[in-house]
Amino acid sequence: MLLVDDIRKKLIAQRRELFREVAKTEEDLRWLQSDIESEVEERGQEETIVRLLDRLDGREKAEIEAIDRALFKLGSEQYGRCEQCGKAIPQSRLDVVPAAAMCMVCEQAGETQAALRK
Ligand SMILES: [Zn+2]
Structure with missing residues (x-):
């Protein structure tokens, strides 16, 4: 909740x-x-x-x-949902990063892609 x-x-x-x-x-x-x-x-x-x-x-x-x-x-309902995959962002992550727009998996995937583009 x-x-x-x-x-x-x-x-x-x-x-x-x-x-x-x-x-x-x-x-x-x-x-x-x-x-x-x-x-x-x-x-x-x-x-x-x-x-x-x-x-x-x-x-x-x-x-x-x-x-x-x-x-x-x-x-x-949009708050706490990953903007990428639409899944709920775990409460433990929101506790640390309340402004998180993506779940851990999608954020890391994004970072990997950004690193590959460099
Ligand atoms: Zn996600």
Whole structure:
């Protein structure tokens, strides 16, 4: 049984952690300390998000995107399903990587293919 609220909090905390590393100004830090639940929806904060996103490297940006996608899917049947094979992602994996979009098998297959293309 997936606890949607717990997962959402975990995802938002991970997202916040990524942004914290590039937060420099007082305004950025204030935004990070703002209410954890309203953070995602409030539109006035978009400027800050865009500025912080700009400072993230490619890997960090990909992580934020994965987290945002997981937040979007959360609460629907899509969350916790592998985007590749459609099978349920094991709970043990979601506990460690709540933003996981693929099961272990598909992710490793993807990594192997990417490595072969290089
Ligand atoms: Zn899969």
